[in-house]
Amino acid sequence: MNNFNAIAPIYDQLKSLVFWGRLDDAKRAHLHQIKAGSRVLVLGGGSGQILSYLDDLEMSLAVDFVELSEKMMLIAKGRSFSNIHVNYVLEDVLTLDIEASYDVVIANFIFDLFEIDNLRFLLKKVSNCLSPNGVLLVADFQINKRWHAWFSQLMHGFFHLVASLESRQLKEINSELKMAGFHRTSSSDFYKGFIFSSVFSFNI
Template structure:
């Protein structure tokens, strides 16, 4: 099964911290602080689930979360997390195979789209876009390669990651797709963004401008 991190579940967080320090954690914390009480939230690709505890620290109760993860081992770890008083529905599925039956106030996609080839990026983006309520927030963080001198070492790290996780976890792509064009095509408004790890990691908060009805 492509893009399944079962084989990396037991060491993934440790490896991420070894390579990136707290950059990946801080990138997601930047997003989580924009979550407010009483919201319905879709999380896609949450990994080991530590982000559920970060969300509970911001909103201890009153949230309804749907947590979609393709890796059974990652999902098992996620279920052990302290989610506070929030209601969490855990879904073992790839997002492309999951039938979304409700709309959400917030969609959170941490390091999701870097796993996909462009065809799957298009289909998953469309699927999630249709499930986001008008005026809803899309919280995105992922890697980026800058068009400057830093892009040289960023490309080297990125290709090393693609080689390793392609071999170990069957990640389907070797090319990072820039997501900005997808959001611009659907007239999303970029509210805020911040970079981490010398520009290699970017967190962005988008607001949907689509009309209800």
């Protein structure tokens, strides 16, 4: 089971040290496409830094924030916001019963946590909860260089130990999204192409 309780107190500092802020750049890259009044679902929101970025948009948003780690959730709840209304949901995204329809689903660095069967199951859940004109915002890792593969193996090994990470290796996430019926409308790369940030619509 993917659970980041053990690393929650130092997670934000660790990712900033290793990735020089590029993970956060990727998370913010396409938030400007969100419209005021949108209903937003954040999957695996971690310490809630994405909530601060959403609040920085200075528009009214209704956000359902889903996170499995109790300690990460406590950090997220400790943040204050001026513009967004947040509903905190402490649950595994795989068992989450999603009944609402969302204008925006945000999935940052979560798809890479799962093995193929669970990844495809989660993508199906996401497609089912998107509104007709809804968008999926994804920031995650991709391999296109030899050092990427080496670094990915090291990263997955570390998080397998400290967070009981389900996944043993990085998946071809963009290919899986395409197979699931998602169409990429815009994309940006960070950290020498090891990180991507993309906007997807769903082909009904």
